[in-house]
Amino acid sequence: MKQIILNYPEARKSLKRRPRWGESIIQGLLIFSGFFSIFTTIGIVYELGKEALLFFREPAVNLWAFLTGTQWQPHIEKFGILPLLTSTLITSTIAMSIAIPLGLGVAIYLSEYATPKTRNLLKPILEVLAGIPTIVYGYFALTFMTPLLRTIFGQDTVDIYNMASAGLVMGILILPLIASMTEDALSAVPRSLREAAYGLGGTKLEVALKVVVPAAISGISAAIIVGMSRAIGETMIVAVAAGAGPNFTFNPFKGAETLTGHIVRISGGDLSYDSIDYNSIFAIGLMLFFITLTLNIISQQIVRRFREVYE
Amino acid sequence: MSELNNTQPPQMEFSDDLRRRNLSGRIWMVVFRLSTVVGIIALVTLLLNIINQSAGYVHYEAKVDPDTLRVDGIPLEEQSKEQLMSVLQNNLSSGAYNKLDRDKPFAERDRGEVYDLVFDRVVKYKVEETWLLWDSLTHSREIKASVPTEQSGTELKFVVWANWDFLRRQQSSDPVLAGVRTAILGSLWTISITILAAFPLGVMAAIYLEEYAADNWINRIIRTNINNLAGVPSIIYGILGLAIFVRVLEPFTSGTLFGITDPTTANGRTIMSAGLTLALLVLPLIIINSQEAIRAVPGSLRNASYGIGATKWQTVWSHVLPNAMPGILTGTILAVSRAIGETAPLVVIGASTVIFFDPENPFSKFTTLPIQIYQWTSRPQDEFRFLAAAAIIVLLAILLTLNATAIFLRNRFSRRY
Numbered sequence: 236m237k238q239i240i241l242n243y244p245e246a247r248k249s250l251k252r253r254p255r256w257g258e259s260i261i262q263g264l265l266i267f268s269g270f271f272s273i274f275t276t277i278g279i280v281y282e283l284g285k286e287a288l289l290f291f292r293e294p295a296v297n298l299w300a301f302l303t304g305t306q307w308q309p310h311i312e313k314f315g316i317l318p319l320l321t322s323t324l325i326t327s328t329i330a331m332s333i334a335i336p337l338g339l340g341v342a343i344y345l346s347e348y349a350t351p352k353t354r355n356l357l358k359p360i361l362e363v364l365a366g367i368p369t370i371v372y373g374y375f376a377l378t379f380m381t382p383l384l385r386t387i388f389g390q391d392t393v394d395i396y397n398m399a400s401a402g403l404v405m406g407i408l409i410l411p412l413i414a415s416m417t418e419d420a421l422s423a424v425p426r427s428l429r430e431a432a433y434g435l436g437g438t439k440l441e442v443a444l445k446v447v448v449p450a451a452i453s454g455i456s457a458a459i460i461v462g463m464s465r466a467i468g469e470t471m472i473v474a475v476a477a478g479a480g481p482n483f484t485f486n487p488f489k490g491a492e493t494l495t496g497h498i499v500r501i502s503g504g505d506l507s508y509d510s511i512d513y514n515s516i517f518a519i520g521l522m523l524f525f526i527t528l529t530l531n532i533i534s535q536q537i538v539r540r541f542r543e544v545y546e
Numbered sequence: 547m548s549e550l551n552n553t554q555p556p557q558m559e560f561s562d563d564l565r566r567r568n569l570s571g572r573i574w575m576v577v578f579r580l581s582t583v584v585g586i587i588a589l590v591t592l593l594l595n596i597i598n599q600s601a602g603y604v605h606y607e608a609k610v611d612p613d614t615l616r617v618d619g620i621p622l623e624e625q626s627k628e629q630l631m632s633v634l635q636n637n638l639s640s641g642a643y644n645k646l647d648r649d650k651p652f653a654e655r656d657r658g659e660v661y662d663l664v665f666d667r668v669v670k671y672k673v674e675e676t677w678l679l680w681d682s683l684t685h686s687r688e689i690k691a692s693v694p695t696e697q698s699g700t701e702l703k704f705v706v707w708a709n710w711d712f713l714r715r716q717q718s719s720d721p722v723l724a725g726v727r728t729a730i731l732g733s734l735w736t737i738s739i740t741i742l743a744a745f746p747l748g749v750m751a752a753i754y755l756e757e758y759a760a761d762n763w764i765n766r767i768i769r770t771n772i773n774n775l776a777g778v779p780s781i782i783y784g785i786l787g788l789a790i791f792v793r794v795l796e797p798f799t800s801g802t803l804f805g806i807t808d809p810t811t812a813n814g815r816t817i818m819s820a821g822l823t824l825a826l827l828v829l830p831l832i833i834i835n836s837q838e839a840i841r842a843v844p845g846s847l848r849n850a851s852y853g854i855g856a857t858k859w860q861t862v863w864s865h866v867l868p869n870a871m872p873g874i875l876t877g878t879i880l881a882v883s884r885a886i887g888e889t890a891p892l893v894v895i896g897a898s899t900v901i902f903f904d905p906e907n908p909f910s911k912f913t914t915l916p917i918q919i920y921q922w923t924s925r926p927q928d929e930f931r932f933l934a935a936a937a938i939i940v941l942l943a944i945l946l947t948l949n950a951t952a953i954f955l956r957n958r959f960s961r962r963y
Contacts, residue, residue, distance in 0.1 A: 362949075
């Protein structure tokens with residue numbers, strides 16, 4: 236007994252110093268897993284950058300012609316990204332002009348107008364819509380939207396593969412994403428703000444549009460930007476329905492390949508390494524990566540900078 | 547000021563204005579409701595469109611009328627394996643019959659396979675014309691009148707494309723005999739690899755970030771980075787997979803490192819590469835979901851554990867993880883259902899070649915359900931579109947089951963503190 240009391244500080248020290256190898260190994264593993272995502276990013280930037288560099292070193296390619304050329308024809312050594320870029324922009328614009336108004340409408344309805352019962356019924360439907368694989372939407376674009384557009388606008392004006400059909404269906408794909416992110420932002424606005432606005436005599440619409448929406452504007456803009464980045468990176472719908480072959484056109488009823496659609500078509504066959512086609516998908520991929528990364532960072536910054544924090 | 551100068555009774559102006567405000571309120575309410583209705587209509591149309599293409603009348607022309615192949619008056623459908631073999635023997639040259647036996651001995655084939663062979667080699671159904679479900683139901687009389695069924699070998703059948711045989715059969719270039727077994731097995735193999743790689747890594751990363759990481763700049767970078775990775779288009783992961791798993795790690799992903807020399811293996815474009823690529827894709831989702839689940843475990847539980855002398859890892863392993871597990875599993879299932887539906891990255895790493903054989907190990911060439919749908923959708927013939935619709939129904943059924951499981955887990959095991 237006496238001994239233990241005498242040695243108490245000593246014992247405490249030894250307990251503290253006792254090496255716990257198991258704990259250290261586990262902690263090492265955890266740190267490695269934590270850092271793994273960094274390795275992934277480095278991997279993406281390094282691999283895309285390395286192969287893209289090889290692509291730009293090709294004698295047939297120069298950076299200026301790449302950014303401003305209106306022809307992408309690898310077999311005659313024309314590498315202008317514009318046709319791929321414009322078709323990506325056209326399909327995304329069509330998609331966003333569907334998804335933003337409808338998505339905001341759905342979100343405002345769900346958060347401000349719907350009874351809890353309706354909301355509990357509709358939110359899962361939105362989630363189902365968001366969980367459907369994009370290839371299914373591609374199938375829908377080709378077998379439903381394209382024939383529909385062709386009956387409305389005529390067989391001659393609308394190609395079998397066209398950007399309008401892909402864009403419209405992409406809008407349906409992005410709608411639930413924007414709606415659910417916006418709904419989250421609107422629901423986060425505290426009840427007291429709404430009550431105060433009603434107390435001042437506002438109608439339901441005025442409370443929703445002039446108080447709740449402005450209070451949640453950072454979340455809503457973030458939702459729209461995330462939707463945009465999703466539209467630009469969307470692949471299977473455009474690969475199935477928007478047509479094969481780069482085409483520099485602003486007519487949405489014509490077929491034209493997007494950035495993503497081109498990557499899928501080129502790599503669909505057996506691609507041989509170090510060919511100019513192989514390197515070109517890395518250059519296009521790098522471009523895609525930076526566009527979507529920029530949009531994502533902007534959306535995060537908006538949320539961080541302009542978020543109204545309520546108790 | 548305005549009150550003093552106002553000659554009209556203020557009550558009047560106020561109610562006028564109120565009427566206008568209420569009217570615009572009502573109009574906008576209709577607009578909001580309408581956009582919700584449009585969203586629901588889109589979902590319903592999408593499903594109806596798929597169902598419409600997944601069944602209907604098919605006009606077949608057979609090279610040999612199956613009615614003439616009766617053995618002792620027993621139709622093909624009810625014949626035993628031996629009787630079906632005799633049909634094959636009688637109708638094929640002995641060379642062709644022996645070659646079939648050499649490819650895979652008849653003793654090893656089951657009745658279903660022999661039955662398919664009879665149709666593949668002897669009956670040789672050809673699809674002449676197809677009808678959608680809606681037309682088949684509304685115009686069935688006209689369709690029946692338009693097909694000369696009394697002719698030998700001509701048949702009109704109502705076909706539900708997503709049937710039991712469709713699940714059982716291998717991929718085939720003949721739409722009558724094509725099935726999704728190869729694709730389903732490919733999807734299962736791929737997803738197993740994905741789960742094995744991404745689940746432990748994702749959960750460990752989440753534990754690190756929530757329980758161990760200090761709030762310093764490097765850990766903030768990791769958090770931001772994970773959010774950014776979740777927003778990277780899936781096709782970029784495909785390009786990364788092509789460069790790293792297919793090309794650089796080829797000895798590993800093609801299995802030559804383990805002494806597997808499969809002649810069908812094509813330079814790293816294997817299940818292993820696909821599974822690992824999808825693992826990278828879902829990793830950020832699993833981390834984010836697991837982080838949320840771990841964060842929801844109250845601090846009092848941890849303090850109680852420390853209080854009785856547990857170490858950090860003991861606390862995490864025996865108290866934090868068990869309590870966070872339902873949330874982690876739910877998040878993982880949702881991430882996995884995203885991976886099952888992914889097409890683009892797998893097309894890029896080169897899975898889109900047509901495969902007629904079931905995958906046997908992680909180093910086999912493969913196809914998956916979404917890729918099968920993509921290939922069939924790209925074919926111009928209607929019957930392949932119908933097969934694609936049938937495959938979509940199978941895919942959606944799998945995803946629905948997974949999501950239902952996730953919701954069940956969430957409701958059954960979620961605890962509130």
